[in-house]
Structures are given as C-alpha cells and as structure tokens.
Amino acid sequence: MLRSTNLLALPDVDCDKAYAMQLSFEETLLKNQTIFFQVALLYIASCGERCIRVHTAAAPVVADLGAMYRLDDTFAIVSLLCRLGSLFTLTNKLEDARNSLQLKIVKTLREYRNLYAVRHQFGARMIYLESLKFLYLYRLAVSKSVPLKGGYADAQLDERCTAGFFMMALPVKKLLKLLYPNLIRIDEFLLKPSAQTDDFKNTMNRLPLVAESLDLRGLYIYDDGFYFVIWFGRMLSPDIAGNLLRPDFAAELSRVMLSRHDNEMSRMLMGILKKLRESNPSYYQLSYLVR
Structure with a gap:
C-alpha cells in the first residue's frame, strides 16, 4: 500500500x-x-x-x-x-x-x-x-x-x-x-530411442507463439510459469497418446489428470515436467490437457 x-x-x-x-x-x-x-x-x-x-x-x-x-x-x-x-x-x-x-x-x-x-x-x-x-x-x-x-x-x-x-x-x-510463455514441442524428443530426461534442457527449442508453430501431429508444452498446458495435436500418433494417457486415451482431455504410467514414454514426460518445475521452484505448475 x-x-x-x-x-x-x-x-x-x-x-x-x-x-x-x-x-x-x-x-x-x-x-x-x-x-x-x-x-x-x-x-x-x-x-x-x-x-x-x-x-x-x-x-x-x-x-x-x-x-x-x-x-x-x-x-x-x-x-x-x-x-x-x-x-x-x-x-x-x-x-x-x-x-x-x-x-x-x-x-x-x-x-x-x-x-x-x-x-x-x-x-x-x-x-x-x-x-x-x-x-x-x-x-x-x-x-x-x-x-x-x-x-x-x-x-x-x-x-x-x-x-x-x-x-x-x-x-x-x-x-x-x-x-511471453515458453512453447516447446516434445513428441520428437519422446520418440528418440536413446533420449534421457537430463538431455532435454540442452536440446529444448522455444517456438514463437504463432499458429504456424503448431503441428496437428505434434505434442507441445505451453509454460507460463504458473501452469503447464499440454497440447495434443488432433493427428498425434495414437501410440504416443496411448502411452501417455492409457485408460483415458479416448476421454475428454479437460477431465483427464496427467499421471505416471508404467512405460518409458510416460516416465520421460513426467521427468520433463519435473525438470521444468525445478527451474521455477516458487510455484508448482499444474498440468492441463487440451486437444
């Protein structure tokens, strides 16, 4: 005051x-x-x-x-x-x-x-x-x-x-x-056979916040420091979506809570989110899924 x-x-x-x-x-x-x-x-x-x-x-x-x-x-x-x-x-x-x-x-x-x-x-x-x-x-x-x-x-x-x-x-x-939040494409990183979570920040590429940056076949993280918005492209590979969502694969994403599943791709995504949270420990960013 x-x-x-x-x-x-x-x-x-x-x-x-x-x-x-x-x-x-x-x-x-x-x-x-x-x-x-x-x-x-x-x-x-x-x-x-x-x-x-x-x-x-x-x-x-x-x-x-x-x-x-x-x-x-x-x-x-x-x-x-x-x-x-x-x-x-x-x-x-x-x-x-x-x-x-x-x-x-x-x-x-x-x-x-x-x-x-x-x-x-x-x-x-x-x-x-x-x-x-x-x-x-x-x-x-x-x-x-x-x-x-x-x-x-x-x-x-x-x-x-x-x-x-x-x-x-x-x-x-x-x-x-x-x-001006971070927009990061992660599906290509998740598909790498030898990818490690620790390597993500070294290879992370921020994209411009324009519609042309979004690919319907991609998976993106939108990070403004307070929330994670995870954008599933409508043409995203079913293998990626299935590994990350498991039983909620066909559900409305606004009702789905992201959680760890017993597969390497899911563990890698949760590890990426953990790394991003560690860079900003003041807030715990909740994840919201959209398609």
Missing part, C-alpha cells in the same frame, strides 16, 4: 516479489556521471525484533539522449510499462490503458528517429536499436494480457484482479515469462 510518495507499506514480502518506482529529476544540469539510490526497509524479524536494512545502489547517468538509448535495459522498461498499465486500469478504461502504453512506445520510436533520421537519411523506414527489438513484442503481449485485454466482459473481474496483482509484484524474469 502506498502511504506517500516515499513510503510503501506491505503486509508481507518474499523473495519472489519485485516493485517498480518512477523518479523525476528536477535539476537542469547533471554534475555527476553516477547517482545513488538508497532504500530503507523497516521490518519485524521472525523473532519479533524490529530491524532496519538499508540498500544502496549506484546507477550511471548521461546528458546525451543517444547514449541513454544505447544503455537501455529493455526488460526493465517492459517491467515498468506492465506495472504502469495494470495500475492505469484501476482508474481508467481498458482501452485508455492500452493506448497509453502504445503512445509511450511511439514516442520512444519518434525520439530515436529524430536523433538519426536526418544524418543517415532513412526516409520513411522505421529505425530502432537492436536492443529494443523485443520492446514492441512485449508491448503487444502486455496489451493482450488478462488485466488489459479486450473489454470488461472478456475476463472475469476476479481473474483480472488476480492477474493484475501478480503482474505488479512479479520479478522481471518471471513477469517476462508470464507475458
């Missing part, structure tokens, strides 16, 4: 939470190349003792706009925009929240273009830094996320509030995975 411009009161904070701040610089000249941020955390330890922990961080600053673009941190920018968008929905329309994010991206592009368009004569082409190439993808992902997508009837209010809370408190790495 925000008590004032410099005081944030939280009932509970763990290592899987992160919060963002916006600071404004009111002076006209930068006299130093480094600025320091200091945050004091007042908390009560498990033994009942009140403690103060002080965190100090140094950050470089530049007066040149071009240098600022070259030193940008795209993922930190996405994290901040995502939190601002979620916060904006509390007092404004969803469409206004999406438009505000789009305007920020457009302004970023325009300012960078104004720096170099005349010098290099790019004409009508869009120009941007290599480090910013994912910024626009994640902006689209934020607009399609549960807190901001569609209209008020496109998602339950409780669902929007829950998703908005997670997005405003997740660390950057987990937030990016929630916005």
Whole structure:
C-alpha cells in the first residue's frame, strides 16, 4: 500500500516479489556521471525484533539522449510499462490503458528517429536499436494480457484482479515469462530411442507463439510459469497418446489428470515436467490437457 510518495507499506514480502518506482529529476544540469539510490526497509524479524536494512545502489547517468538509448535495459522498461498499465486500469478504461502504453512506445520510436533520421537519411523506414527489438513484442503481449485485454466482459473481474496483482509484484524474469510463455514441442524428443530426461534442457527449442508453430501431429508444452498446458495435436500418433494417457486415451482431455504410467514414454514426460518445475521452484505448475 502506498502511504506517500516515499513510503510503501506491505503486509508481507518474499523473495519472489519485485516493485517498480518512477523518479523525476528536477535539476537542469547533471554534475555527476553516477547517482545513488538508497532504500530503507523497516521490518519485524521472525523473532519479533524490529530491524532496519538499508540498500544502496549506484546507477550511471548521461546528458546525451543517444547514449541513454544505447544503455537501455529493455526488460526493465517492459517491467515498468506492465506495472504502469495494470495500475492505469484501476482508474481508467481498458482501452485508455492500452493506448497509453502504445503512445509511450511511439514516442520512444519518434525520439530515436529524430536523433538519426536526418544524418543517415532513412526516409520513411522505421529505425530502432537492436536492443529494443523485443520492446514492441512485449508491448503487444502486455496489451493482450488478462488485466488489459479486450473489454470488461472478456475476463472475469476476479481473474483480472488476480492477474493484475501478480503482474505488479512479479520479478522481471518471471513477469517476462508470464507475458511471453515458453512453447516447446516434445513428441520428437519422446520418440528418440536413446533420449534421457537430463538431455532435454540442452536440446529444448522455444517456438514463437504463432499458429504456424503448431503441428496437428505434434505434442507441445505451453509454460507460463504458473501452469503447464499440454497440447495434443488432433493427428498425434495414437501410440504416443496411448502411452501417455492409457485408460483415458479416448476421454475428454479437460477431465483427464496427467499421471505416471508404467512405460518409458510416460516416465520421460513426467521427468520433463519435473525438470521444468525445478527451474521455477516458487510455484508448482499444474498440468492441463487440451486437444
């Protein structure tokens, strides 16, 4: 809860939470190349003792706009925009929240273009830094996320509030995975005669989240950090589906709970899910089957 411009009161904070701040610089000249941020955390330890922990961080600053673009941190920018968008929905329309994010991206592009368009004569082409190439993808992902997508009837209010809370408190790495989840094809790996579960992460290939990535003959895992959605293609080999589902082979998948069966393919799939869960021990991802 925000008590004032410099005081944030939280009932509970763990290592899987992160919060963002916006600071404004009111002076006209930068006299130093480094600025320091200091945050004091007042908390009560498990033994009942009140403690103060002080965190100090140094950050470089530049007066040149071009240098600022070259030193940008795209993922930190996405994290901040995502939190601002979620916060904006509390007092404004969803469409206004999406438009505000789009305007920020457009302004970023325009300012960078104004720096170099005349010098290099790019004409009508869009120009941007290599480090910013994912910024626009994640902006689209934020607009399609549960807190901001569609209209008020496109998602339950409780669902929007829950998703908005997670997005405003997740660390950057987990937030990016929630916005743009992993899509992994696994049927080809399961069919390898000498495949080992330990080799999966070395050979895992993330696919773009587009319809062209899905093959009706394939088996995929969609992992957003909170759930596993296992997609069975309608033309998936009956041998694979039978080994993984056994008695529930012909049942409606939404009613099937994935479990280990007495065959190598099933054990390998459960081992893959275990490996993926170990990479994110904060949450236990339940598996949902779809076709």
